[in-house]
Amino acid sequence: MNVKTTSRLKVISLVALLIVLFVGALLYVPKSKSDLDCTADIHLTMDSNEEKLDARIHLVVHFVPDARSYITEYGVVNYGDKRYIVDRYVRLRYSDDSNHAFVEFQREGIDKNSGETLPEFLSQKLTSAQKVFFFKVRKLHNEIWSISDLRRTVLVCAKTE
Secondary structure, rough: HHHHHHHHHHHHHHHHHHHHHHHHHHOOOOOOOOEEEEEEEEEEEEEOOOOOOEEEEEEEEEOOOEEEEEEEEEEEEEEEEEEEEEEEEEEEEEEEEEEEEEEEEEEEEEOOOOOOOHHHHHHHHHOOOOEEEEEEEEEOOOEEEEOOOOOOOEEEEEOOO
């Protein structure tokens, strides 16, 4: 073999290897057909001219395609010089029939537990009024998941046992 043939074979082998790795990575990423159970912690600080809001909220996420899903939220919100308890359950339903790899989530409602002391006006600051959301659910590494919308990652959570 001459040098040109050997060089071409190396390039073709490298391209073939990259294609195999790419296809393997696509096959490795699980589809959102399975249940997803994970937890995340959120620390949010909002400082306006009026008052400072500081929230530390723990989320437990349970997504099941085509069935009732939920996010349990509990934690503490400090607003001004007062401290409020967040203790709620957000009911969701999502369909795995997605377009462009985004999944449609529909919020069915928010149920507040008796321990929640967060006033409604603060709840509205922390919660979107939207009823329908489009998210991409992807496995990042081992049991770490990313939930993102069109512009940014909304939540990164780790699978729980």
